[in-house]
Amino acid sequence: MKSGSRLEKLLNQGEFVVSGEIGPPKHANGEIIREHARKLKDYVDAANLTDNQTAIVRMSSIASAVHVMAEGLEPIVQMTVRDRNRIGIQSDLLGAYSLGVRNVLCLSGDHQSFGNHPTSKNVHDIDSIQLVKALKDMRDEKKFICGEEIKENEPRFFIGAVANPFGDPFEYRVLRLEKKINAGADFIQTQCIFDMERFEKWMEMVRERGLHKRAKIIAGLMPLKSHKAARYMQKYVSGMIVPDEIIERIEKADDPKAEGVELCVEQIKHLQKIEGVAGVHIMAVNWEEIIPTIVEKAGLYPRPKVL
């Protein structure tokens, strides 16, 4: 056992895990996070706390994780390399571990030009793969990035990274995943899947290189609320592929939200059959409350216990 997190234990047990995602608020009251955590805790095994997603200032992912833990839900703290240098990142990791955080997801972070402070300076002292390696070195080599020894109480995280099967160059995406796994990633969350065909092709390449045996691949999903949201992602969100059929299906439905749930449930059932997919990560952006319905309809409730 590397970290002893619930997520790690369940994955090692061979369970098909389910994680959710909570977007921290743009204010200083944690009650909304706690409310989401209370609603989600019996339906997901862990939940991501996003780190100033789309570069919009929000409550910190680590502080949000503390609220989530207080409600009995296990957090996956997202950490981007956009806003902190290696000093700030390592310091925050020590702090997060001391507060009980055991899962960290390493990301580059959306460029600040998308957010509410487009004139800010970005940091990018290290990149996401170097962050994965830093977490691994802290845990397994007991060393800081500079090489200095961590004499006691090293942070022992379950290390997550992201992969985007829908970004380009497509052929290189699997090799870069391999780089992340070589750097020390224990689990991988993918970008939201709408183009199942491309995802399957990607998984085939993942299996060819045996990567699904070296890290747990968790498939990302986003339930759609409306065809407009889907169309927006198709047109304006870089690194996402949303096929027209999906948008049309939601558009034609009498109850688009119900159709969005139905689609997500179908996707989960399909993903369960793909060799090497170890679970699903449901990103219900501004729609966290729908996750229990989806989990139940997909037959994934109740959630398994740690043995």
Next chain:
Amino acid sequence: MIVAQGKPIAEVAKMIEDANKILVVGCGGCVTVCLAGGEKEVGVLASALRMLRKKEDKPLETVEVTLSRQCDPEYMDQLEKYVADDIDCIVSMACGVGVQFVAERFDKWVVPALDTKFAGGALEHGVWGERCGLCGECVLHKTGGICPIIRCSKSILNGPCGGSQDGKCEINPDVDCAWQLIYDRMKSLGKLDKLLEIEPVKDWSKSRDGGPRKVVREDVMIK
């Protein structure tokens, strides 16, 4: 070269609003090549400033001179005879380096007429692109001659990030993804395996993060 671009004339006019006589100094180096601060641009700026002030009924006298370079003390010497007592302000049309060399040398109010943009080159007539991040330790041998430090919006050394699609960067469809370019180039050179190596964290102390830099070459110093 250093690529620069002229500030809006109104902005320069505001900087010199208290002056009656100014010295406009061009530079024959990079900014002449990128059509921002050479002899021709000196003439255009000086006459535009004079016209503006004439309209305001507050005439401005200008003296114009263009040095071979403003980033070299040797050429600064040549400027000395133009810096007369009645010059109220020197307008430098060089990059930020030239402006500072002028300010270091003369006890006058010195203002910049250009915004210094980047180290780059001409892509086509009238278009210049950034190519070097001046990081102090070149990595181009590892990336097929394409700089990830400055051409990737996130300076990723193990790219590309998830925002690369159709060869373009997530920040703007007009911006090429540097890592797509690197991938294509390494592939065509048969060196893709090099990209599988994890590039370690960079030593930014060799960049601006180590404080203002200086290059000392004792072998060419005149003792």
